[in-house]
Amino acid sequence: MTSILTNTAAMAALSTLRSISSSMEETQAHVSSGLRVASASDNAAYWSIATTMRSDNMALSAVQDALGLGAAKVDTAYAGMESAVEVVKQIKAKLVAATEDGVDKTKIQEEITQLQQQLVSISEAASFSGENWLQAKLTGGAAADTDKSVVASFVRDAAGVSVKKVDYTLSATNVLFDTNGDLGLLDQTTNIENDGVVVNVNINGTTGPYNVTKYTTADVITAGAVFDAGGNIAATTASDGAGAGVGFVKVAEDTWVAATEQNPGASTGQEAFAKEANPSTNLWQITTTALAPSTNATSVSALSISAATTATQLSGMITLVDTALSKMTSAAAKLGSINSRIDLQTSFVSSLTDSLDSGIGRLVDADMNEESTRLKALQTQQSLGIQALSIANSASEGVLQLFR
Structure with missing residues (x-):
């Protein structure tokens, strides 16, 4: 039809x-x-997954930026520590040179002074984005002064979303200068005159570090020590000048300190507490400017030499510098390991970002x-x-x- x-x-x-x-x-x-799935109407399930993963990818991008910032902070601290190590090596070399007979110690001290000032300059300059990991307020400071961290990753799991960090605590083992005391690697005080040892002493309920005279086992035997079956001192005449009736406490292998009981009348078996027998009158620091004296010293001196400096003092100074150098090397190694971890994490985040992009592409491209x-x-x-x-x-x- x-x-x-x-x-x-x-x-x-x-x-x-x-x-x-x-x-x-x-x-x-x-x-x-x-895009094969450009909106929820195309495929609601795939669109939802892709949108969430794109959001996570943006967060990972922020993590990469944070890792870059953290790496810059660690690199700055490491560069400063490495430079400081080289300067302290030179100070040690100058002190060794000063042990030679006939050298002009005054001239050597002029060089040491410049090196000391360089250490201060390095510490002050090693700052990135307002953070300095080579000098901090260790004494009397708050956690905010010492607790540092670097963002490491962004994680989404069954518990939710979280950001992981690499923590780094500023302490007496990795900071060159304590801006409020003498706990830094370069301003820690050491007695270089009487071969002392630092012990924590509890006096009337208050515990604090004391630099006291160190004795060997041979010294305490000479002092008239009598040992019991367990190797502890049962009695002593303390005839070496530490004082009549003074006993000894073993604080390390072949290391003893003079001691008296905190309350002799309380019990004959009461624990002996280390007390200062021959207090050091001078403690020394590697810094150029001496800090206030600590509890057991009448003065604190910046490391320096003169024509009157004795061989014993020079030996003590070399030991002081060598100890600081060892601690600084350990601190630099720790910074290096953190830097290596950040590099690994940066590489991982980059690979993870690529994987997420690829996964999203398979769903919606x-x-x-x-x-x-x-x-x-x-x-x-x-x-x-x-x-x-x-x-x-x-x-x-x-x-x-x-x-x-």
Whole structure:
């Protein structure tokens, strides 16, 4: 049946053309955006996962920036520590040179003074983004003064989202200068005159460090010590000058300190407490400017030599510098290990970011080869659909021939 009101062929062709046009719009959107899932309406599940992972990837990018900042802080501290180690090596060399007979110790001291001032300059300059890991307020400071950290990673797990950090605590083992006391590696006080030893002493309930005279086992035997079966001193005449009735306490291998009981009348078996027998009158520091004297010293001196400096004092100074050098080397090694960890973490975060990008791409990215092929086919179908609709529309024109 032929009708001029209802053209079934044209309606079918138009419906097909609409479907082809819709498919073309979708394919063109994939081609133009490069995404197979560009919105939640395309695939809600994949879109949700991709959106969350893109957010995590942005967080990882921030972690990379934080790692870069942390690496800069550690690099700065390490560079400063490494330079300080070299300077302290030179100070040690100058002190060794001063032990030679006939050398001008005054001239050597002039060089040492310049090296000491260089240590201060290094410490003050080793600052990045307002943080200095070579000098800090160790004495009387708060946790904020000493607790440092570097952001290491961003983690999403069953417990939620968290940021992991690499912690680094500034302490007497890794800081060159204590800005509020004498706990730094270069301003720790040491007695270089009476070969003393530092012990923590509890006096009337108050415990503090005391630099006291050190005795060997041979010394305490000479002093008249009598040992019991366990190797402890049962009695002594203390005839070496430490004082009548003074006993000894063993604080290390072949190391004893003179002692008296805290409360002799309380019990004959009461623990003996170390007391200062021959207090040091002078403690020494590697710094250029001496700090206030500690509890058991009447003065604290910056390390220096003169014509009057004895061989014993020089030997003590060399030991002082060598001890500080050993501690500084350990501190530099720790900074180096943290720097290595940050480098590894930076590399890992970079790889993880690439993996997440790849995973997101597998979920939502369009296959451009497939999309281009589909677009070409749809364009052909569209051309054929238009021709089919044109033919269907022209079919009704044949009715006109019936009326001629």
